[in-house]
Amino acid sequence: MDLKEKIDKDILPKHIAVIMDGNGRWAKKKGNQRIFGHKNGVKAVRDTVEGAAEIGVKFLTLYAFSTENWSRPKQEVDALMSLLVSTINSETDTLIKNNVRLLTIGDINGLPKDVGKNLNELIKKTSNNTGLSLVLALNYSARWEIVNAVQQIVSEFEKTPFNIKEIDNEVFEKYLNTKNIPDPDLLIRTSGEFRISNFLIWQLAYTELYFTEVLWPDFRRDDLFNAIINYQKRERRFGKTSEQIKH
Ligand code: FPP
Numbered sequence: 001m002d003l004k005e006k007i008d009k010d011i012l013p014k015h016i017a018v019i020m021d022g023n024g025r026w027a028k029k030k031g032n033q034r035i036f037g038h039k040n041g042v043k044a045v046r047d048t049v050e051g052a053a054e055i056g057v058k059f060l061t062l063y064a065f066s067t068e069n070w071s072r073p074k075q076e077v078d079a080l081m082s083l084l085v086s087t088i089n090s091e092t093d094t095l096i097k098n099n100v101r102l103l104t105i106g107d108i109n110g111l112p113k114d115v116g117k118n119l120n121e122l123i124k125k126t127s128n129n130t131g132l133s134l135v136l137a138l139n140y141s142a143r144w145e146i147v148n149a150v151q152q153i154v155s156e157f158e159k160t161p162f163n164i165k166e167i168d169n170e171v172f173e174k175y176l177n178t179k180n181i182p183d184p185d186l187l188i189r190t191s192g193e194f195r196i197s198n199f200l201i202w203q204l205a206y207t208e209l210y211f212t213e214v215l216w217p218d219f220r221r222d223d224l225f226n227a228i229i230n231y232q233k234r235e236r237r238f239g240k241t242s243e244q245i246k247h
Pocket of ligand 1: 021025045064087
């Protein structure tokens with residue numbers, strides 16, 4: 001039986017977030033430079049996006065470049081940035097054809113000008129698409145996102161003071177980059193590492209975590225489907241008891 005057929009369409013995760021890890025190790029194993037791993041990582045991105053769109057996942061967030069990634073060797077950072085631009089350009093038609101809407105989270109203004117420009121153009125071109133929303137986390141750090149939210153709230157308070165008791169979870173979330181995006185139901189991290197690495201710290205509060213040994217460049221839609229099948233066997237309790245969930 002095809003893996004896809006084992007997926008229950010009624011309890012599909014609405015939002016899947018992915019920490020794409022292991023590009024460097026994959027390349028090293030093959031006796032190649034790290035960037036060779038990133039280039040092959042694009043193939044995994046393509047297959048994962050297609051797989052997610054095909055089964056009807058609504059949001060897919062990919063951790064493509066963290067704020068901490070700037071401290072990698074300049075040669076690798078430059079290569080990653082040009083890979084981003086070339087991928088955006090080469091995938092534009094496919095994304096449009098497949099009704100995918102592109103969104104970003106992270107400090108996009110802090111990216112090189114050509115990357116920001118290409119991204120903004122593609123965001124605009126796909127803004128009316130109604131299929132999968134592909135969210136790229138770029139120059140993203142969850143702590144930055146939270147501090148940034150606090151700064152915005154305080155700045156509004158300085159202009160027009162309000163009752164601080166009005167700030168609850170719902171209000172706070174409106175100041176995060178992910179406003180209007182539901183929290184992830186499932187987080188996948190590849191390459192056998194068990195960390196969150198400053199990714200969506202607020203949003204992952206009740207997310208199901210799935211770790212696989214597969215290195216990102218080898219990740220394909222069947223790996224995504226396996227993660228979803230595993231997720232569908234779990235009982236999500238959101239702090240309640242098992243009995244409460246069942247009744
Ligand atoms: C982590 O592997 C991967 C990254 C930091 C970059 C991810 C980028 C891509 C897959 C390519 C471009 C993406 C898009 C969305 C077009 P690592 O380098 O940390 O691997 P290692 O842990 O084995 O060293």
